[in-house]
Amino acid sequence: MTPPETLPSLTVRASSWAGLFDCAYRWEGIHLLKLRNVVGLRAALGTAIHAGTAVFDQSRLDGSGLTADDAAGAMVDTLRDPENEFDPARDDITMSEAERVGLALVSKYCTEVSPNYDFIAVEMETKPLDIDCGGGVVVRLTGTMDRARIRRLGKGVGIADLKSGSAAVQKGAAVTKGHGPQIGTYELLYEHTTGQPITDDAEIIGLKTKGTPEIATGTIRNGKRVMVGTDEHPGLIEFAAEMFKTGRFYPNPRSLLCSEKYCPRFSTCSFHD
Numbered sequence: 525m526t527p528p529e530t531l532p533s534l535t536v537r538a539s540s541w542a543g544l545f546d547c548a549y550r551w552e553g554i555h556l557l558k559l560r561n562v563v564g565l566r567a568a569l570g571t572a573i574h575a576g577t578a579v580f581d582q583s584r585l586d587g588s589g590l591t592a593d594d595a596a597g598a599m600v601d602t603l604r605d606p607e608n609e610f611d612p613a614r615d616d617i618t619m620s621e622a623e624r625v626g627l628a629l630v631s632k633y634c635t636e637v638s639p640n641y642d643f644i645a646v647e648m649e650t651k652p653l654d655i656d657c658g659g660g661v662v663v664r665l666t667g668t669m670d671r672a673r674i675r676r677l678g679k680g681v682g683i684a685d686l687k688s689g690s691a692a693v694q695k696g697a698a699v700t701k702g703h704g705p706q707i708g709t710y711e712l713l714y715e716h717t718t719g720q721p722i723t724d725d726a727e728i729i730g731l732k733t734k735g736t737p738e739i740a741t742g743t744i745r746n747g748k749r750v751m752v753g754t755d756e757h758p759g760l761i762e763f764a765a766e767m768f769k770t771g772r773f774y775p776n777p778r779s780l781l782c783s784e785k786y787c788p789r790f791s792t793c794s795f796h797d
């Protein structure tokens with residue numbers, strides 16, 4: 525428990541860790557300076573697919589009996605939500621294509637994938653975890669486990685995280701690269717919230733939204749160790765603490781997200797080409 529004089533200096537959502545180590549300058553723009561990008565339709569499609577799959581899995585847990593058709597309805601409602609704002613210039617997909625892909629993936633997920641899992645929680649709320657990094661810097665890890673489930677396999681308990689995207693599946697397997705810090709944060713938060721250990725590897729369930737809709741899985745080991753480190757090697761939390769202490773957020777013009785489309789700092793950042 526954190527004493528009152530060490531209130532968190534910084535709150536970091538689990539889902540934003542990967543971005544911090546991709547381009548810290550961009551991360552600072554989004555999370556500290558609150559710059560915003562207009563979301564494209566493909567990103568909204570991802571949100572809609574996750575909404576559909578989540579209502580289905582939650583219904584399996586609480587026995588409310590929702591069907592794959594109900595999940596498809598939730599997906600369409602989220603996709604066509606009038607509050608969504610898109611920038612057509614940024615989209616490489618039309619609304620009818622997005623709906624077709626979303627329906628195919630949600631239906632496939634509900635009938636072929638979800639029944640293989642024994643979930644014990646869906647998008648679980650977690651208790652914030654404060655980590656004292658020294659020098660007066662306290663990092664608070666926080667966040668609902670957006671899009672993630674807790675699964676049981678035999679006696680093991682692990683994270684299963686759904687990731688959608690145009691390249692979420694490659695060569696028949698879910699892409700796991702870059703997801704370790706978020707998964708590690710989820711593992712820390714689960715253990716902190718429940719007092720129970722994570723005892724199994726984590727799994728990414730990838731849903732590919734471009735081309736033929738595909739769903740496949742991939743394994744992530746040692747996500748927690750990536751975050752907290754070992755006796756010999758520091759973890760990412762320690763590196764992040766240095767950035768937070770010094771206020772130095774380094775640019776990375778070689779980031780795959782270094783473009784006007786994905787970086788809200790692009791117009792003022794002088795580090796890119």
Ligand code: SF4
Nearest residue numbers: 547550777782787793
């Ligand atoms: S424009 Fe490129 S280098 Fe600059 S903040 Fe954005 S991603 Fe980083």
